[in-house]
Amino acid sequence: MCDVQYIGGLGQAADVDNFHKVFQAAKVQGAALQSHDPDASARHRPALKKPDISNCYVSNCRACLQRMDVPVGIARPLLVQHWFICGHKRCLSTQNKLVLWPAVCRLVTYSPSRPSTRNANVTASRIAARVLRIKPSPSSAAADRANELRRAGKSIINLVVGEPDFDTPAHIRQAASAAIENGETRYTLNAGTAALRDAIAAKLQRENGLSYARGQIVVTSGAKAAIFNAFAATLGIDDEVLIPAPYWVSYPDMVLACDGRPVTLACPEDNQFKLTAEQLRHAITPRTRWLLLNSPSNPTGATYSATEWRALADVLLDYPDVLVMTDDIYEHIRYDDTPLSHLLTVEPALRERVLIINGVSKTYAMTGWRIGYAAGPSDIINAMATLQSQSTSNACSVSQAAAVAALNGDQSFVGESVKVYKQRRDRCLELINAIDGLSCIQPQGAFYLYVNCAALIGKTTPSGSVLEADTDVVLYLLESQGVAVVAGTAYGLAPFFRMSTATALETLETGCTRIATAVAALR
Template sequence: MKLLATSLDAVKPSPTLEITKKAAQLRREGVDVIGLAQGEPDFPTPKHIGDAAKEAVDRGLTRYTDVDGTPELKAAVARKFKRENGLTYEQNQISVGTGGKQVIFNALRASLNVGDEVIIPAPYWVSYPDMVLLAGGSPVELPCTAEQGFKLSAQQLRSAITSKTKWLILNSPSNPTGAGYSRDELVALASVLVDHPHVHVLTDDMYEHLRYDGWEFNTLASVEPRLYERTLTVNGVSKAYSMTGWRIGYAGGPQELINAMAKIQSQSTSNPCSISQYAAMAALDGQLVFLVERNDVFRERRDLCLDTFNSIEGLECRKPEGAFYLFPSCQGWIGRDTPGGARLNDDMAVARYLLEQARVAVVPGSAFGAEGHFRISFATSTERLRDACIRIRLASQQLN
């Protein structure tokens, strides 16, 4: 009898595994590898958040909580949604999980049946298609090119919807491209969705507060109130508040779905860490003034790398509206030869070359459903980014 579930057969191993393993090996050997692969802010968690966690420990708030979040944290989430997004949710419409990933997985697992389709604009966060597959659904990937700003058009969406479509997943600003939808672009998508009442929307707003050049964030349920009842608005504290390790994500949505998500969570992880929940309350209720300075630093880093990539022969990169990623095209390198005589046949070979020649770790675009690109995170020190840009330029000059 086969030990492993057949559902795992459709889940692909990470295309970045080889790069990650090689980078780790080089570091163990004492090689200075600059890691631009991980999407994690290099800033510390703000002090007032850490202080709230310490207070929770001192008060002995270390026991089990309600499965999908304490009433106090749900109230803070509701205040956040109302204050920042104009969305009104009762506590029974809010779910808190161990990171945004668990919240999204719970929603898909609670709602998908075999054959249900989920529309996923590509490039996409690597986990979306595999989470859909693990939940029994069928991912429908729609390529969105740099020429269209890496964003889904209303025409594409209308053409992709079938009687089997259950969800549209919309991530803005996006991982891996940083592309953010304008209000007008969301209105256009909403006009299609209104005509198809069987389609639900999962908006992943994790990078909401990381935005540049005056770009204004909007989320679909507030742009089109007629979609409120069939939208799950997902967010979390990981990125904006530099709380990746605290593992708190949350969502607001239909009560029926929220209840089903709680049922799944009750039989998997149960409640998120109690201390992290109290820290998240301080984050959501606290001031965001610290983000102004941090976003200025991120923008400077973005522009440093953007200017470098767009001045290197064979690379071309679009300016992102938010998040902390760049997603340059390396199509101009494909087909060229390395100094050792190896042919760069695809973006995986490009990532391998940058690691071995430049000692810079990047993620190939194929991991995100967009071959011929690579992703870097500029959420690392400016000094290291400047060094990485120099190394990438030198590596480009050695291609034949």
């Protein structure tokens, strides 16, 4: 593999002859790669001729490289003659010297009168573009802010964090202790212990009616890692991922971090925050790689019925190249008596296109144990495992032993905790819907309320500030009454705010009372 280091290094000048050697070597390697990739011809244009570098730029932009018939990762940066193909003003050359500006798109403004390679922000330039285009988790940021205020002595009701407030069941903790005493503290198989993957397979058969072999399952350090690895293993530049909104805050940023393009599909409250078959059909393009579905949903609790799965499946059958990721992490936190339903139980023909994401965090109050998993087509699972082998390697051995006990052991905790969540949901719905200016439809699952605050937009706070967006509403609740919630803007659909009901009922009642006080003070 040849890269910029061979032709002079980051931020250094390199002579023309060396560049041509690298450029030609890259073309040879790129051709070899394409000969083993039947899809390469569809993704790359014919190779450029040897460029005239008397007046040129150097590009480290993945979009440029794709258009130049150079597989990303084979050779970059590469030459862009006379102009920036993508319009990103990032690099330049003068006097037959190739100069790479170590900066990301839109951070550098090119000025011919100032050809210095050091007029970019040095700190920002050291960070890859794929990282700079994502943002920290808004829910984590809100939780951090609430904790800061609490440490400063302010009374805070934190309704931000989405994790069970119960202790992990005793038999699971005991299994972890036994694993430690038995010396199960070494590396495991990269894809997960045989015992855990067998337990996952048994769970999928028992609860979902789905049959998976051990080799079709990979264990990860949390369900989030499974989602990220799946995107990293499958997304090409600008491949599209369809994401119904409201969505979990991390979905779009994980797509961006893997060079894909998140395409959000607004699912309004009038439709119970669910994606319709018509929306899906209109959203699919030749670039669509994934459809991501989360049921029950974070943040709305929306849960797809068998009839709704059927409608979506009928559309998907018409588009055989579209993969489907189902995030089932809240599958057991449901508040009706209807049988558990899944896309694959409705339409088994989609099996080779569906990747199931799940874990033990929410169902068994094991968020800190960091065990997630994916089950699906062997090629995707193998690619995810390969990627994991070069990143985190196996998930924690002790946590895996605990997860075996969770999946195979006594399940009474699940039903008992859901009863408590339902009681909390019902009480919070009663209190929130009694507040003039707020409303919330009944969530079918998970442990959140997605509260409509549209009637508060335009109102004025006691200090004279106008609430112009749900972000202002959230800030006002925090500063005036010490109630921390997350703005709906973070979830892709405003004006709403999300409040977690995974905390003690007394705390929830206090929080709702404070919210009512804050709203009553508006004018």
